[in-house]
Amino acid sequence: MAFGDLSRIGGNIQAMQALNSLNRINQDLGIRQLRLATGKRINSAEDDAAGFVISKTLQHRAGGLAVALSNVGDAKSMLAIAEGGLDSILDILETMKEKVTQAASDTLGSTERNAIDDELDALTNEIDDIVDETTFNGISLLSGKQLTIQTGEATTDSLFMTVTAADHDSAALGVIDASIDTSSAANASTALSRVNTAITTVKNSIANIGSYQARLSTKETTLTNAITNTEASRSRIADADFAKEQLEALKLQIMQQTATSALAQANSAPQIVLSLFG
DSSP: OOOOOTTOTTTOHHHHHHHHHHHHHHHHHHHHHHHHHHSBSOSSTTTOHHHHHHHHHHHHHHHHHHHHHHHHHHHHHHHHHHHHHHHHHHHHHHHHHHHHHHHTSTTOOHHHHHHHHHHHHHHHHHHHHHHHHOEETTEESSBOOEEEEEOSSSTTOEEEEESOSSBOSHHHHTOSGGGOOOSSHHHHHHHHHHHHHHHHHHHHHHHHHHHHHHHHHHHHHHHHHHHHHHHHHHHHHHBOOHHHHHHHHHHHHHHHHHHHHHHHHHHHGGGGGGGGGO
């Protein structure tokens, strides 16, 4: 650091050095005040180029994970709708089983059998209505479609789900009106076997949905933890430490005052030369 000679007043080196110091202090104080105002340690790439890139990468990752978490929540809602539809179909099939079991006895007459047949027709139509109405955002859930769920921020983070292995309308389940004949005890016995098979199919589909729900719940927990940890990492790099920044700002404010005082003294010091002309 250069030191000026007070008898040489043309340069006033002491004043220039005090001014330079004051400018540096003002700049540093401005940075601290900006960090306190924004809550961010890195407000531009200039502050920390590497930290800026890393924090933005973590920020984008956290954003992608948050959307994936939303996707998982939507998928769980979708499966809940599908499960509800299958539960309703299962209830109908159990009612059909009771009616067909009743028709498998020779104690019924033609009038009773006709009444049972009419009720079974209505029940099969209701199954078809449930299949048509069990949708999510226009997607039919009980028609054997395979769906892809994006469960992460990478392109490979996907879950392929088959909500139901096949269509679950009355025809696919084998309980369509033409397949359920209760005109005689023998025919009703054959129909009972079809209904039992349909019940097994629906139960298996519900169990399959349950396994997907369990997997999605696990992914939900994993994503929640990943988002929290990623955000914590980003915060350590990019967010301001308020206690530290306030402490530094207070120190710089004191230095600002002392530097201003030093500049004033440096400006007045060359006046000592006037004493040589007394």
